[in-house]
Amino acid sequence: MNLLIVGSVAYDTVETPFGKAEKALGGTATFGSVSASYFAKPGIVGVVGNDFDRKHINLLKKRGVDLEGLQVDPSGKTFHWSGYYEGDMNQAITRDTQLNVFESFQPTLPESYRKAPFLFLGNILPGLQLEVLDQMKDPELILCDSMNLWIETQPKELEKVFRRSDVICINDSEVRQFCNTSTISKAAKELLKLGATRVIIKLGGYGVQLYGKDTFFALPALPLSNVKDPTGAGDTFAGGFIGRLAKSRTLNENAFRRALATGTVMASYCVQDFSCRKTANLKPSDIEKRLTELKQITRWS
Amino acid sequence: MNLLIVGSVAYDTVETPFGKAEKALGGTATFGSVSASYFAKPGIVGVVGNDFDRKHINLLKKRGVDLEGLQVDPSGKTFHWSGYYEGDMNQAITRDTQLNVFESFQPTLPESYRKAPFLFLGNILPGLQLEVLDQMKDPELILCDSMNLWIETQPKELEKVFRRSDVICINDSEVRQFCNTSTISKAAKELLKLGATRVIIKLGGYGVQLYGKDTFFALPALPLSNVKDPTGAGDTFAGGFIGRLAKSRTLNENAFRRALATGTVMASYCVQDFSCRKTANLKPSDIEKRLTELKQITRWS
Numbered sequence: 001m002n003l004l005i006v007g008s009v010a011y012d013t014v015e016t017p018f019g020k021a022e023k024a025l026g027g028t029a030t031f032g033s034v035s036a037s038y039f040a041k042p043g044i045v046g047v048v049g050n051d052f053d054r055k056h057i058n059l060l061k062k063r064g065v066d067l068e069g070l071q072v073d074p075s076g077k078t079f080h081w082s083g084y085y086e087g088d089m090n091q092a093i094t095r096d097t098q099l100n101v102f103e104s105f106q107p108t109l110p111e112s113y114r115k116a117p118f119l120f121l122g123n124i125l126p127g128l129q130l131e132v133l134d135q136m137k138d139p140e141l142i143l144c145d146s147m148n149l150w151i152e153t154q155p156k157e158l159e160k161v162f163r164r165s166d167v168i169c170i171n172d173s174e175v176r177q178f179c180n181t182s183t184i185s186k187a188a189k190e191l192l193k194l195g196a197t198r199v200i201i202k203l204g205g206y207g208v209q210l211y212g213k214d215t216f217f218a219l220p221a222l223p224l225s226n227v228k229d230p231t232g233a234g235d236t237f238a239g240g241f242i243g244r245l246a247k248s249r250t251l252n253e254n255a256f257r258r259a260l261a262t263g264t265v266m267a268s269y270c271v272q273d274f275s276c277r278k279t280a281n282l283k284p285s286d287i288e289k290r291l292t293e294l295k296q297i298t299r300w301s
Numbered sequence: 302m303n304l305l306i307v308g309s310v311a312y313d314t315v316e317t318p319f320g321k322a323e324k325a326l327g328g329t330a331t332f333g334s335v336s337a338s339y340f341a342k343p344g345i346v347g348v349v350g351n352d353f354d355r356k357h358i359n360l361l362k363k364r365g366v367d368l369e370g371l372q373v374d375p376s377g378k379t380f381h382w383s384g385y386y387e388g389d390m391n392q393a394i395t396r397d398t399q400l401n402v403f404e405s406f407q408p409t410l411p412e413s414y415r416k417a418p419f420l421f422l423g424n425i426l427p428g429l430q431l432e433v434l435d436q437m438k439d440p441e442l443i444l445c446d447s448m449n450l451w452i453e454t455q456p457k458e459l460e461k462v463f464r465r466s467d468v469i470c471i472n473d474s475e476v477r478q479f480c481n482t483s484t485i486s487k488a489a490k491e492l493l494k495l496g497a498t499r500v501i502i503k504l505g506g507y508g509v510q511l512y513g514k515d516t517f518f519a520l521p522a523l524p525l526s527n528v529k530d531p532t533g534a535g536d537t538f539a540g541g542f543i544g545r546l547a548k549s550r551t552l553n554e555n556a557f558r559r560a561l562a563t564g565t566v567m568a569s570y571c572v573q574d575f576s577c578r579k580t581a582n583l584k585p586s587d588i589e590k591r592l593t594e595l596k597q598i599t600r601w602s
Contacts, residue, residue, distance in 0.1 A: 220510070257601035258601060261601060300518065300559060
């Protein structure tokens, strides 16, 4: 286990213009670990309830995901999110959120997890993210994610998480909101001042940007004509990104760029089906193929 | 004269969170020809009124723009657009449009213009764009632009323009609207079916995409923390793009990509000040510098 991923394990009921999935496997730790599993040995910390299907445990095991840190809470049901997408599918609209066992989730790290060199702190309550950080023993790289809810309700706690992270992964509207500025590049530079070495801005279908102290890199998304469901794309991106870094253990600018490309490729597969149906069943050659494609569509002289 | 640009020559009164410009020089033919002038010998076809300032004629002349096709209509005033931008400045909000002499504009091409090998058909009434095409003698490359107004009110006429163009330049919301689909790549491919060899989708601050029959290329915008006024960015982009092609007279994929980069660089200068204050006063080394920067921020291996 060289990559710890902390976040939700969930059931998602999703409707898009291209279909519907009922109680499909989802959540940050799921999407992130499945994606990372092609490059690293991820372990997850999260919680599921008494309704969690054995076949989903098996799916994660089959991908080599360490489940020692996955708590099973028999007192309730698994976190269930229900929502839909319309039009260009850039924004999920929530119908219902049932936190269930996730409401009282306390991330407790098994001893073997505390020395993990790479940590992906998925989007959970910032106070819990800080508790995870307190349990870790000097990881090489901490990647954190968050969401608009915590920016609005817990900005101080969230800032503490940002200050302790090496890479902050956030989307364009969130970074604008957190930094209270309409210019993305200004906002990203403000975030960098908190101490992270890199800030990643996710732009959905427009790709992703990577800001460093004196560096900038931008990568488009792959052009897809068959996007079915964007749920989990951000977590899949983050999992591929940090998984690739955990594999190479190189943290220079080009390694970050390559990791960004890897995350982009993994996200491109994620959105082409519901849940992690596609990302759980890839061959290494599928990933290589799209990395080559991504290189071709960004090359010029 | 190796590049004909047809479009408005206007006065713009613009307000943004970063300042205001009163009756500043604007319009497609202006932004486009100033930008193209660094690479090609543009000539413009347009109309101005009795209030058009001599100093603006001189500005265009100084940039080497051929003005034989610029009509001066003494019966009225120059086209005047007034608008403002808020927040992330992605969308102009119109306060007032006074077409003035532009209302009865009839594009008549001087004999010497008709053999121009490159044509940028700026956004005017599709019927007028067709009249321009009828006057041209077999140009090597026709680039056309349009806007939501004509997509809504003149879709059939506009389709005729698209069918006769080699490169269609359009923004993301317009292409979605014209093709009635929410997926940009689907829409771009539908446009290609009309006969153009390339479709360019402008994504504002997110960059630009280039679709060919079997090719795709995406380029981010340069990260700017001091965007003052986006007015004219699209026309400046188009002018730089076709100017660069007119210079090289090479029309393969890499030439298109390089032209896209050139347009991107020109647009990056445009938005950093009102009107064409910045783009009218560049040194070739300024352009080279940003092309190098653009290369650096898009390179990975």
